[in-house]
Amino acid sequence: MRNQWIYYYTGVVTAKASGQGLERFINNLTRSGIKIWDLKKHGEETLTFKISLAEIKRLRPIVRKSGCKVEFLRRTGFPFILKRILKNSGFFVGALIFAAVIFVLSNMVWGIEINGADPETEHKIRKELDKIGVQTGKLQFFLADPEGIQRAITDNLEEITWVGVELQGTTYHLQVVEKTIPEQPEKLGPQNLIATKKAVIVDMFVEEGQPVVDINDYVKPGQLLVSGSIGKEGKTKSVSAKGEVFGETWYKSEVSISLKTNFKVFTGNEKRKHYLKLGSFSLPIWGFGKTEFKTYETEKEEKTFRFLKWELPISYIEETHRESEKVMRTYSENEAIEVAKEMARQDIKNDIPEDATIKGEKVLRQTTQNGKVYLLIHFQVIENIAKSYPIIQGVSE
Amino acid sequence: MAKKWGHQVKNWMTKHMELPQDVMMDLPRITMIGQIHIYIENHRGLLAFSDKEVRLLLKQGQLLVKGKAFVIKTILPEEIMLEGKIDQVIYVND
Numbered sequence: 001m002r003n004q005w006i007y008y009y010t011g012v013v014t015a016k017a018s019g020q021g022l023e024r025f026i027n028n029l030t031r032s033g034i035k036i037w038d039l040k041k042h043g044e045e046t047l048t049f050k051i052s053l054a055e056i057k058r059l060r061p062i063v064r065k066s067g068c069k070v071e072f073l074r075r076t077g078f079p080f081i082l083k084r085i086l087k088n089s090g091f092f093v094g095a096l097i098f099a100a101v102i103f104v105l106s107n108m109v110w111g112i113e114i115n116g117a118d119p120e121t122e123h124k125i126r127k128e129l130d131k132i133g134v135q136t137g138k139l140q141f142f143l144a145d146p147e148g149i150q151r152a153i154t155d156n157l158e159e160i161t162w163v164g165v166e167l168q169g170t171t172y173h174l175q176v177v178e179k180t181i182p183e184q185p186e187k188l189g190p191q192n193l194i195a196t197k198k199a200v201i202v203d204m205f206v207e208e209g210q211p212v213v214d215i216n217d218y219v220k221p222g223q224l225l226v227s228g229s230i231g232k233e234g235k236t237k238s239v240s241a242k243g244e245v246f247g248e249t250w251y252k253s254e255v256s257i258s259l260k261t262n263f264k265v266f267t268g269n270e271k272r273k274h275y276l277k278l279g280s281f282s283l284p285i286w287g288f289g290k291t292e293f294k295t296y297e298t299e300k301e302e303k304t305f306r307f308l309k310w311e312l313p314i315s316y317i318e319e320t321h322r323e324s325e326k327v328m329r330t331y332s333e334n335e336a337i338e339v340a341k342e343m344a345r346q347d348i349k350n351d352i353p354e355d356a357t358i359k360g361e362k363v364l365r366q367t368t369q370n371g372k373v374y375l376l377i378h379f380q381v382i383e384n385i386a387k388s389y390p391i392i393q394g395v396s397e
Numbered sequence: 398m399a400k401k402w403g404h405q406v407k408n409w410m411t412k413h414m415e416l417p418q419d420v421m422m423d424l425p426r427i428t429m430i431g432q433i434h435i436y437i438e439n440h441r442g443l444l445a446f447s448d449k450e451v452r453l454l455l456k457q458g459q460l461l462v463k464g465k466a467f468v469i470k471t472i473l474p475e476e477i478m479l480e481g482k483i484d485q486v487i488y489v490n491d
């Protein structure tokens with residue numbers, strides 16, 4: 001017996017033949033090599049049988065000769081299933097569109113939650129987020145990663161000390177720590193002004209209190225500058241001394257600078273490659289060919305697609321190859337000294353208060369050794385050296 | 398005369414050379430599985446077919462199969478496989 005299930009793939013038709021001389025018709029079919037099976041007689045003049053779809057064409061001339069009538073009753077098998085699928089393709093297209101819509105919606109930003117900020121700061125953060133494109137309804141794919149958002153916000157908003165950005169599914173959670181600027185307590189209690197460091201007084205501006213030092217006086221740290229006790233001997237009263245005392249202070253800074261320095265700089269040439277990563281396999285989709293740069297740095301940005309709450313093993317990778325170059329910087333000795341001085345100035349500025357000014361600078365020592373220039377620079381700085389210090393009540397002077 | 402002579406040679410050969418008779422003499426080979434299947438090789442065509450009776454042409458005479466609920470599972474020019482409930486297998490010689 002033949003493997004009739006094979007015919008399932010080519011298609012099977014159940015046919016009904018009726019008329020006179022059915023037996024002759026069957027003999028003609030078999031003799032011309034057409035395979036038929038499952039013949040059943042229904043009554044006197046009807047016969048049902050199965051035939052392969054591929055042999056229907058050859059059936060026709062034999063039917064015509066025999067004088068029987070043939071109808072096709074049922075079509076089974078793969079080609080007919082395929083036909084039905086095509087007919088019902090709307091359903092499948094719908095399912096596909098549904099999945100696509102879910103996929104797109106899963107990759108969208110649906111909410112931005114900001115915790116730990118007062119309404120004003122929150123509003124500012126939202127504005128900042130709008131600026132960089134983080135809005136509800138945007139596709140995550142085109143947005144910066146959480147670290148980038150974090151950087152953008154902390155860089156652009158002064159009110160916050162730190163912000164933690166976390167992406168949970170379709171919602172960005174922002175944890176904000178606000179800067180709390182302590183309010184300057186109004187010092188109403190009696191107080192003196194004392195020196196914070198050794199200095200020579202150059203200027204004084206006393207709002208209240210009795211100055212006890214003069215211009216050009218040399219003061220040591222902790223020395224009384226402006227007394228809070230005013231009035232004549234025996235009739236003193238304590239007030240809150242207020243004012244600014246500017247003194248000339250001294251700083252030393254030691255800097256060293258190499259005459260020759262090697263740098264790695266980017267030439268600005270870059271090549272971008274785009275990949276679609278499926279599991280562990282990366283499929284290049286744009287940017288083919290080898291990178292021709294001699295030396296380059298690679299930057300990789302990966303964006304993962306998600307479906308509902310799951311992360312798909314599919315991600316989009318953008319690789320940027322930046323050409324780098326080694327550059328040697330050479331200074332002449334004079335140039336090196338200038339640069340070193342500038343460095344020293346910057347160094348000092350970090351140490352002194354903002355309202356202080358550099359009055360003068362003097363190179364104390366300058367040596368060139370092993371291709372390096374060493375400088376010891378002395379700076380004269382004018383700054384406010386006064387600090388309030390409370391007068392403890394009950395302690396008589 | 399010549400035909401008879403040939404027939405006799407064939408007969409003799411099958412007897413003495415142990416060749417299968419259905420091959421040598423164009424006889425039907427009938428295989429039956431209980432009452433439910435009958436497999437007939439070497440037939441010469443279908444003469445009549447209904448659900449109670451199948452009549453087959455042989456080289457010599459006819460073969461009549463009687464029973465109930467006959468279905469021809471396969472039919473090829475010289476082979477036929479019949480399914481149903483077989484009651485009788487009758488050789489009909491004119």
